[in-house]
Amino acid sequence: MAVQELVSRALAHDVRAVSRLISIVEDRREGFEEVYASIYPHTGKAHVIGVTGPPGSGKSTFVDKMALEYRAAGRTVGVVAVDPTSPFSGGALLGDRLRMQRHALDEGVFIRSMGTRGRLGGLSTATSGAVDVLDAAGFDVVLIETVGVGQSEVEIASLADTVILIQVPGLGDDIQVIKAGIMEIGDVFVVNKKDRPGVERVVAEIKMALDLSAPGGHPEGGADRDADRRQWRPPILMTMAESGEGVAEVVEACAAHLEHLGGAGLMERRLRRARAETMEIVSQRIWRGLRERPDARQEAERLAAAIAERRIDPYSAAIDLYKLLISAESARG
């Protein structure tokens, strides 16, 4: 089917069209740039919420219950659930959906599972593509579930308007007390599995870490933080995702956060996303040119030999190669 027809059907909320468009942008199939150009003007309306935390902390269970809350309030929900790709086989077992299948027959919920696929530039471009398709298709809220194991938290933070960081009791201090750089991205903290012992301690630890990084504690320390974080004190909420207890309060906190961001704060976040995304795309295109264009590879090889024989220095060589790449890019349009 022609890309344009898929796009207009997806904008009219056609499930198969939405699904196929996500595949096109995820795989960067032929025509994905055209898809992007057509859907992008329709994006920016959804409240994009990232949910991250350690494996097994209950993210999928929690996302399932959040979707229930939003549906009860009459809002439609898109979910992008990301699980790690096996570095050995390149395959992935995508099990998040298992906890969300109750929504399968509800047209107001669209769930899409995704593997990390060890992508260049990580996860961000493929995930943001799926989020944009769901946003354009008119889903009111888009929830992104990612495994919090490091870099990916930071990447979804730049994608989401609101980031929920889930912690659980019983993982041991080192995992819990919360790696530098990750605390900063949480807008709402959730301590899940409140039926388990040790919840209060986790709450106290988060509170302490927040106090340390709060603007009050660190008069000068907010330089790398958004303006919005200077006033927003992230709430710490306890939940039992299994039963749904406490999830309504988290949904409320997300709404409060969005309201707090207001027009200007939201714009600041989206500007940050736009910057990161554009840089990422530019660098991917350069890499792709180096990989795929025979003339570029040949030239790279020739220059490498010239460098090794001291006929040219690496910096001049790099500039020559770069010029070749961008002239080839602009010739291709």
Place this chain on the structure above:
Amino acid sequence: MDENRKIRVLVAKPGLDGHDRGAKVIARALRDAGMEVVYTGLRQTPEQIVAAAIQEDVDVVAMSILSGAHGHLFPRVTQLLKERGVDDVLVIGGGIIPDEDIPALKAAGVAEVFTPGTSTAETVKFIREHVKR
């Protein structure tokens, strides 16, 4: 950039029996063969399976069944796919299925039926050779 493409498989367990060991074994084998496997778990209705297959845009729906209800459930899935206009998804089944039931399942659009003796390698090979896109 179609080298980014992966074979995506929905592994589902329709019917009421409560065992998904077989489904999990095949899910892992397909993952180890480099495929992306969406696992939907136990007691899925044909309607749920088809809705998930569409949202996940999978190339293959692989169902495993032990309860003897295959004669009804498998054809229901292929029928629902057809009703939704989905004609590019490969449907395969596995489980304890008597040989004499297999021709009817194939006539209903199930591409292949793998009985307990089949190695997972054979299933992998079949999928690789028969995905429709």
